[in-house]
Amino acid sequence: xxFISRGFHGRRPSAGTKLPPGQYETTGFPxxxxxxxxxxxxxxxxxxxTTETGKRHVWDWAGLMALPADSPTVDLHCxxxxxxxxxxxxxxxxxxxxxxxxxxxEHVLVTSYGGYTTNVPLADLVDGKAWIAxxxxxxxxxxxxxxxxxxxxxxxxxxxxxxWVSGIELRQSDVPGFWETxxxxxxxxxxxxxxxxxx
Amino acid sequence: MARAAxxxxxxxxxxxxxxxxxxxxxxxxxxxxxxxxxxxxxxxxAGQHVDVRLTAEDGYSTQRSYSIxxxxxGRSLDLTVQRTSGGEVSPYLVxxxxxxxxxxxxxxxxxxxxxxxxxxxxVLLVAGGSGLxxxxxxxxxxxxxxxxxxxxxxxxxxxxxxLLYGSELRQGAPGLDTTYLYSRExxxxxxxxxxxxxxxxxxRGGWPPDFEPTxxxxxxxxxxxxxxxxxVLLGHAPxxxxxxxxx
Numbered sequence: 521x522x523f524i525s526r527g528f529h530g531r532r533p534s535a536g537t538k539l540p541p542g543q544y545e546t547t548g549f550p551x552x553x554x555x556x557x558x559x560x561x562x563x564x565x566x567x568x569x570t571t572e573t574g575k576r577h578v579w580d581w582a583g584l585m586a587l588p589a590d591s592p593t594v595d596l597h598c599x600x601x602x603x604x605x606x607x608x609x610x611x612x613x614x615x616x617x618x619x620x621x622x623x624x625x626e627h628v629l630v631t632s633y634g635g636y637t638t639n640v641p642l643a644d645l646v647d648g649k650a651w652i653a654x655x656x657x658x659x660x661x662x663x664x665x666x667x668x669x670x671x672x673x674x675x676x677x678x679x680x681x682x683x684w685v686s687g688i689e690l691r692q693s694d695v696p697g698f699w700e701t702x703x704x705x706x707x708x709x710x711x712x713x714x715x716x717x718x719x
Numbered sequence: 720m721a722r723a724a725x726x727x728x729x730x731x732x733x734x735x736x737x738x739x740x741x742x743x744x745x746x747x748x749x750x751x752x753x754x755x756x757x758x759x760x761x762x763x764x765a766g767q768h769v770d771v772r773l774t775a776e777d778g779y780s781t782q783r784s785y786s787i788x789x790x791x792x793g794r795s796l797d798l799t800v801q802r803t804s805g806g807e808v809s810p811y812l813v814x815x816x817x818x819x820x821x822x823x824x825x826x827x828x829x830x831x832x833x834x835x836x837x838x839x840x841x842v843l844l845v846a847g848g849s850g851l852x853x854x855x856x857x858x859x860x861x862x863x864x865x866x867x868x869x870x871x872x873x874x875x876x877x878x879x880x881x882l883l884y885g886s887e888l889r890q891g892a893p894g895l896d897t898t899y900l901y902s903r904e905x906x907x908x909x910x911x912x913x914x915x916x917x918x919x920x921x922x923r924g925g926w927p928p929d930f931e932p933t934x935x936x937x938x939x940x941x942x943x944x945x946x947x948x949x950x951v952l953l954g955h956a957p958x959x960x961x962x963x964x965x966x
Contacts, residue, residue: 523821523823524774524775524776525775525821525823526821528773528811528815529775530775530779530780530781531781532779542782551940552964553964554831554962555957555958555961556947556948556951557944600784601782601783702829702831703828703830715770716733717733718733
């Protein structure tokens with residue numbers, strides 16, 4: 521028989537929204553990171569895409585700004601249980617950044633200033649599913665939320681949306697990142713509640 | 720930041736377990752400690768948390784994470800829960816649950832914000848409010864293990880009446896130094912006027928960076944952001960500053 525918590529009534533998500541299993545809605549924007557927030561000046565910022573053959577494509581801040589931008593409105597789902605609906609971002613689609621990159625790789629290791637890493641299948645970063653985001657709700661992306669720029673992959677739990685992104689490594693083989701090594705799920709689909717290894 | 724070590728027992732699927740509330744202790748006007756009995760609890764590391772799942776009669780269910788307060792003993796664990804006004808889960812845990820009630824949980828979770836008794840470097844713990852809970856687990860684990868690793872705790876809290884584990888902290892332990900940083904209202908004879916945490920507080924109550932302590936900072940987001948930035952400014956290597964936030 522399913523377990524019932526005696527006397528628990530709970531709250532329901534607001535009308536017209538649907539929460540992944542186990543999540544709750546927040547209107548704030550909580551912060552989750554494992555260490556101090558790195559401070560990266562836009563002048564010092566670089567993003568590289570490295571292929572499995574070692575070919576490197578590099579953008580500086582001006583280069584990123586020169587690329588066509590999107591303004592996606594997306595829902596966020598954090599493995600720490602909060603979900604936030606209808607967040608508005610500005611950024612460059614990974615489709616744009618990867619357009620001239622020749623690769624047969626299927627895996628990506630995303631690296632960040634400060635040393636964070638996370639792994640994502642390449643298929644989850646293309647076809648309009650992921651951005652290098654630098655604007656949030658009409659302003660610059662704040663450092664504690666990953667500014668100057670972060671990866672945004674909203675269909676996966678938010679730890680995949682690496683803050684302070686610095687590199688996209690295209691790889692033939694999959695390698696687990698920071699939280700994936702620490703027992704979190706390798707893929708992280710919130711709708712299948714893939715929080716931890718084995719989920 | 721270094722890659723976290725794999726905590727051995729996270730390799731298997733984390734299954735949901737039924738815990739029974741065996742005790743309820745009031746810690747402050749807004750916080751209680753629930754002692755949960757879990758016959759097959761695999762044990763935990765200091766600093767880890769559990770996921771708690773509540774399910775209503777119509778099947779609606781929601782989850783929250785709570786840090787474990789007690790040292791691992793193989794059969795029970797303490798969760799200290801602070802009531803969030805208007806919250807969905809914490810008022811239920813704080814006000815509704817009584818001994819004999821059951822709760823679904825799974826864990827332990829988390830392999831980064833942990834202290835292991837094999838660590839021998841000095842430790843700085845910086846707590847903001849109920850961010851003390853996982854740090855208290857480290858203090859208790861250190862004591863249970865008979866570890867002589869030097870610990871310093873800086874505990875930022877609104878006023879003396881908001882202290883968690885007040886008598887246990889006052890009693891202290893050899894090799895543990897505790898400094899209280901009251902933000903709103905200090906004790907009458909306190910040399911430090913009430914106020915938010917400052918770099919001077921961290922320099923005075925913490926360790927010099929060249930001692931290479933591991934620093935654990937837990938509390939509300941703004942507190943953690945500020946404290947971690949101060950520690951880096953004071954010269955602590957970013958990879959030695961581990962953070963955990965709530966709210």
